[in-house]
Each structure stands twice: as structure tokens, then as C-alpha cells.
Amino acid sequence: MLTPARCSINTATLGYKEPISKVIEQVARHGFGAIAPWRREVEGGDVVAIARQIREAGLSVSGYCRSSPIPTDSAATREAQYQENRRALADAATLGAACFVIVAGGLPRASRDIGDARAQVEEGLARLLVDARTLGVSIAIEPLHPMYAADRCCVNTLAQALDMCARLDPDHAGGIGVAIDAYHVWWDPDLAAGIRRAGSERRLNAFHICDWLVPTTDLLMDRGMIGDGVIDLSAMTNQVNATGFEGYAEIEIFSTRWWSTENEETLRVCADRLRTASGTSA
Amino acid sequence: MLTPARCSINTATLGYKEPISKVIEQVARHGFGAIAPWRREVEGGDVVAIARQIREAGLSVSGYCRSSPIPTDSAATREAQYQENRRALADAATLGAACFVIVAGGLPRASRDIGDARAQVEEGLARLLVDARTLGVSIAIEPLHPMYAADRCCVNTLAQALDMCARLDPDHAGGIGVAIDAYHVWWDPDLAAGIRRAGSERRLNAFHICDWLVPTTDLLMDRGMIGDGVIDLSAMTNQVNATGFEGYAEIEIFSTRWWSTENEETLRVCADRLRTASGTSA
Structure with a gap:
């Protein structure tokens, strides 16, 4: 069975409607063991102080969300987004985050070439991986549900993310892995095999949970509270x-x-x- | 380049707002070479007369839409849905349809076991395949976009559909194949390989096209006119x-x-x- 102590609250769950200092206090008081903050709550603030508050509240940081998109139609934007991601990685290190979550980005403006977008992601991550290793923070590629392929993330299956890791880190030097989010991958016929592979390749950096509602009325803002939908979270937790x-x-x-x-x-x-x-009864 | 003469109009495109007899006339007059009617337009009508009108209008029938869902939580419903599909297959034969499109169905009520739903689909199709061969109409498994996995179709990738065909028809006796719909599969990192495989295994029964809009505002009713979205239909048409x-x-x-x-x-x-x-310039 999952207990709050073995679970983390990603602050997106709370809609960013309170300041991070208050959210840290709330999450700790409810008995959760970890938190995953977003850049919007951290950037512009005192990162060292936020890290200290989290630590003193007894919380771990299960991840830091999330990368700026990587594919773009201009070299200047590419460089700017890389620099943003590099700074965010440094903040992830300061926070002691278990990983920096990569939401890769979708198609550049006016593009229909998803193969090119995917190639740009891999190229961008190769560069960011150098920084990740220097900073000692792992990057975690999060495959997003295929319904986000165009506008949010062109990495859409666990196998695709793991293949990318294998090419970027063929010697298993580390610094790169995947974030498995139940919402994005629950439908995948190859899910169980993919989870096993992520484990055996030592690339399982994060495990996110929520639920898929029936009906789902909005592509982004209608995810379900765990237990309200159709994902077999018990089976998936056991696999993880x-x-x-x-x-x-x-x-x-x-x-x-x-x-x-x-x-x-x-x-x-x-x-x-x-x-x-x-x-799980196990 | 695709021309109307080499294309078909699936009557869903026109929203079923005119009687099928008028739709047949309209589709032919606009120069299309084929039509794909829906059961709601055919059942309860004179199927033989509809088939004759289509033939006399010079149209082929690229497919007949579509199966009743297969997974269910009761044996009685399973039998009723099989009988519906069997009757629809017979109508597809009467229409001279190139295939009967299988939209497999999602999770049975209150189920979180998508593996069981998929097993039910395969079992149901094994039974239906016997009828398909007797009637001389191929069934075409259509993988639907993963966002429909819960409530419409638990077959969600081309590879999954082709694997199912391979198990159901190991000797390539025929009668079963796949329908590839650009909207459902365009995001798939393995799409090009899957199309080649469908071709080499002689299981490509249908090719559907529309477009993915950015943003997409509704999970079902916001598909795009070809050219209005981000799918590289030109590349995909060439692959097919x-x-x-x-x-x-x-x-x-x-x-x-x-x-x-x-x-x-x-x-x-x-x-x-x-x-x-x-x-395509080819």
C-alpha cells in the first residue's frame, strides 16, 4: 500500500494558488514524504531559502518541474531555451531534486515534421546532459500522452523515451532517465514491459500518479483524483x-x-x- | 497527388444530416471515387437498393462503419453484440465494401482491466473472422488514438493491431487487416515502420485521413479538415x-x-x- 510518507505532492495538484512557503508547510503537515515544486513557484524567489524550508520540513524533493520546450524554429530561441533549462537544472541541484523533469515540447510553429522535432529534442538533451552530470542532477524525460504530441511534447511513449536515453547514454554513465506518469502511459499495450525495462536499465527516475476520467471533458484540465478513474494504479504501483x-x-x-x-x-x-x-496487498 | 477520383468520402464527414440516397448522389457529383457509409444510414433501410444506388452512381465502397463494441461485462451482451456485428458484416458484403471497420470498444463498465478488454477483443474477432471469411468481407481493425482507450477502443497502436492480426491469422488465410487513420496514429514514433509492415503483411485494408488541429478543443468533435492541422498527410500518403x-x-x-x-x-x-x-510530387 502507498502511504503519504512514501508519496510526494506535485504542487501542480494544488493549482499554485498559495505561495510555495505555505504549500511546503501544508504538504508536510498532511504527512507526505516529498514535494515536487514548479519553476513558477521557485524562479524569482530565494531558491536556497526554499530548499532549506523544504529540508527543515522533513520533505524530500521528488522532482523539479519542468523544462522549457526544446524544438524551435530559430537558433536564437533554441539557445535561450537551453539557457533557461540550464538555470533550472542548477535550481534543481540547489533543491536537492531527485530529477529535473523534461517535457520536451511539441512541433515548432508551422511545422508538420514531428521527426525533426524529435531529433531536436535529442540534440538538445545531449547538450543538457553535460550540465546535468556536472550539477549532479538527473534529467527525466517524461513521455506525454499522444494527445499532446503536437503542442506540448513529442516524446509520447515510454519505449521512445527509453530508446532516447539509450542513445544519449550508451555507457550508462547516468544523469538521464525517464519519468513515468500513469496518466500519460496507462493505455500503452507495452507498459508492463516498459516499466520492467526502465527498471533493469536503471532509468526510472520518477513515478507520477493521477487518474483517467470517463468521460474526459478537457484535454488538459480534467485529470482525475486517484481512484476516480479507470487506471489500475494498484497494478502499476506493483510493477514500479x-x-x-x-x-x-x-x-x-x-x-x-x-x-x-x-x-x-x-x-x-x-x-x-x-x-x-x-x-497493494503485497 | 490525391485526386477525388482516388478518394472516398466517409459519410461521418457530412454529419448524417441528409438521407443516404442524397449523400450518395452528392459524393458522386463531386467526383469522388468511393463512399464509406455508416450502419445508422443503412440498417433499417433497403440494403440491396442502397448498394445498387452506390454502384450505379459509379462509386466503390471503401469501408463500412463500424462494429459494435466487443468487450463487455456480461455474456448476454457479448452474444448480442456479436450478432449485431455478424449482421453488419452481411450488410458490408451486400454493399460490396472493401472492409468492415472494427472499432473494438473500450473498458467494460466499472472495469480497470484494459488487458482483459483487449483479450475480449481478440476472442470476439476470432469468432467474427469465421463469418468474415464465409461472407468474403475483410474485417479491418482500426487502432484508435490512445485518448479513446477507456471508452471507445482499447486497440491503440498500429503495432498492436497488426500483432492481433498475426495471432488471429497466422497462416495469412486473409479476411482480417487494419484500417490506418491518420488522426489516430500520426503521433506514433513507429508509424513509418508500421505502415511498411501492414503493407508487407498484406493487411492494409483502409487509409483514413483528416487532420489534427492545434489547439484541439474537444476529444471527439474537433478533428480538422485536411490541411488545417499538423499532420504531414503528404508524407503519410506517400508511405501508404x-x-x-x-x-x-x-x-x-x-x-x-x-x-x-x-x-x-x-x-x-x-x-x-x-x-x-x-x-505528392511523386
Whole structure:
């Protein structure tokens, strides 16, 4: 069974409606073991102080969200986005984050060439990987659901992300892996094999959970509270645990409904649902 | 370049707002070479007369849409849905359809077991394949976009559909293949390989085209007119043609916008766009 102590709250779940200092305090008070903040809450603030508050609250940082998009139609934008990602990586190191989450980006403006976008992602990550190793923070490629291929992320399956890791890090020197988000990959006929592979290749950096609602009324803002949808989170948690994954299961829910709920209530429901919906008798 | 004469109009594109007899006349008058009707337009009517009208209008039938869902939580429903599909297959034979399109169905009510749903699909298709061979109509498994995995179709990649064909028809006796719809598979990193495989295994029964809009505002009813979105239909058409596919490229657009447009205007735009958006210089 997942317990709050073995789980993390991705702050996106709370809709960024309170300052990060208050969110850290709330997450810790509800008994969660970790937090995953977003750049919008950190950049422009005192990163060292935020890191200290998180640490003193007894929380780990399961990940830091997330990269600027990589594919672009101009060299100047490419360089600017790389520099943004490099600075964010440094902040991830300061935060002691288990990984920096890569949401790769979609098609450049006016492009229909998804193969080119994917090649740009790989090239951009090769450069960022050098920084990741220097800073001692792993980058975690997050395959996003295929419905985001055009406008958010052209890495759309776990196999694709792992293949990319294999090409970028053929010698297993480390510094790169994947973030597996149940929402994005639950449908994949090759999911179980992909989780095993991520484990055996030692590239499972993060495990995100939420649920797929039926019906889903919005492509972005209608993700479900764990237990409210059709994903077999129990089976998936068992598969992830079977790889020896020692990180936190991180709850990340983009949802108009939950974003308009008080943080205290959302955190209470998250903790309750962990016990009932994602559990395993093992 | 695709021309109307080498293309088919799936009647879903026109929103079923005119009787099939009128739609047949409109599609033929605009110069298209084929039509793909839906059961809702055919069942309860005089199938033989519809088939005759289509033939006399000079149209081929590129496909007949579509199966009742296969996975279910009760034996009685399973039998009823099989009988529906068997009757529809017989109508497809009467229509002279190139294939009967299988939209497999999603999770049974209250189920979180997508593996079981997929097993039910395969079992159901094994039974239906016997009828398909008897009737001389091929069934075409259409992988649907992963965003429909829960509620419409648990077959979600071309590789998955082709693997299913391989298990159901290991000796290549025929009667089963796939329908490749650009909207559902354009994002797939393995798409080009999958199209080649469908061709070399002689299982490419249908090729559907429309476009993916950015942004997409609805999961079902916001598909794009060819040329209005980000799918490289030209490249995909070339890949399909390179397999030796001799069928029709079938335009199928579920869209609130186009369904509220006069059929004459929609057909005119379809014909125009074929020349500009899906063409190839080859």
C-alpha cells in the first residue's frame, strides 16, 4: 500500500494558488514524504531559502518541474531555451531534486515534421546532459500522452523515451532517465514491459500518479483524483515497486475541479485515496 | 497527388444530416471515387437498393462503419453484440465494401482491466473472422488514438493491431487487416515502420485521413479538415502508396464545425484540399 510518507505532492495538484512557503508547510503537515515544486513557484524567489524550508520540513524533493520546450524554429530561441533549462537544472541541484523533469515540447510553429522535432529534442538533451552530470542532477524525460504530441511534447511513449536515453547514454554513465506518469502511459499495450525495462536499465527516475476520467471533458484540465478513474494504479504501483524503485509516488493532477478546491481538502483526499485506490496487498 | 477520383468520402464527414440516397448522389457529383457509409444510414433501410444506388452512381465502397463494441461485462451482451456485428458484416458484403471497420470498444463498465478488454477483443474477432471469411468481407481493425482507450477502443497502436492480426491469422488465410487513420496514429514514433509492415503483411485494408488541429478543443468533435492541422498527410500518403495500397484514401472528419456546414460546401473543400494538402510530387 502507498502511504503519504512514501508519496510526494506535485504542487501542480494544488493549482499554485498559495505561495510555495505555505504549500511546503501544508504538504508536510498532511504527512507526505516529498514535494515536487514548479519553476513558477521557485524562479524569482530565494531558491536556497526554499530548499532549506523544504529540508527543515522533513520533505524530500521528488522532482523539479519542468523544462522549457526544446524544438524551435530559430537558433536564437533554441539557445535561450537551453539557457533557461540550464538555470533550472542548477535550481534543481540547489533543491536537492531527485530529477529535473523534461517535457520536451511539441512541433515548432508551422511545422508538420514531428521527426525533426524529435531529433531536436535529442540534440538538445545531449547538450543538457553535460550540465546535468556536472550539477549532479538527473534529467527525466517524461513521455506525454499522444494527445499532446503536437503542442506540448513529442516524446509520447515510454519505449521512445527509453530508446532516447539509450542513445544519449550508451555507457550508462547516468544523469538521464525517464519519468513515468500513469496518466500519460496507462493505455500503452507495452507498459508492463516498459516499466520492467526502465527498471533493469536503471532509468526510472520518477513515478507520477493521477487518474483517467470517463468521460474526459478537457484535454488538459480534467485529470482525475486517484481512484476516480479507470487506471489500475494498484497494478502499476506493483510493477514500479517490483523494479526496486525507491523514489516517491508523486501525485500530479491538472484539474479545474481540484484547482478550485482548498489545498487542505485536496491534500486530505489525496492521503485518503492512497490508502484505498493505489494499494497493494503485497 | 490525391485526386477525388482516388478518394472516398466517409459519410461521418457530412454529419448524417441528409438521407443516404442524397449523400450518395452528392459524393458522386463531386467526383469522388468511393463512399464509406455508416450502419445508422443503412440498417433499417433497403440494403440491396442502397448498394445498387452506390454502384450505379459509379462509386466503390471503401469501408463500412463500424462494429459494435466487443468487450463487455456480461455474456448476454457479448452474444448480442456479436450478432449485431455478424449482421453488419452481411450488410458490408451486400454493399460490396472493401472492409468492415472494427472499432473494438473500450473498458467494460466499472472495469480497470484494459488487458482483459483487449483479450475480449481478440476472442470476439476470432469468432467474427469465421463469418468474415464465409461472407468474403475483410474485417479491418482500426487502432484508435490512445485518448479513446477507456471508452471507445482499447486497440491503440498500429503495432498492436497488426500483432492481433498475426495471432488471429497466422497462416495469412486473409479476411482480417487494419484500417490506418491518420488522426489516430500520426503521433506514433513507429508509424513509418508500421505502415511498411501492414503493407508487407498484406493487411492494409483502409487509409483514413483528416487532420489534427492545434489547439484541439474537444476529444471527439474537433478533428480538422485536411490541411488545417499538423499532420504531414503528404508524407503519410506517400508511405501508404509505397506499400502498393490500391484502395481509396477515405476522408473521415468528426467535427462540430464541418457537421454544421452544408454538404455541398464540405465536399467542395474536401476536393480542393486533396489537391493542395495531401499531394505528392511523386
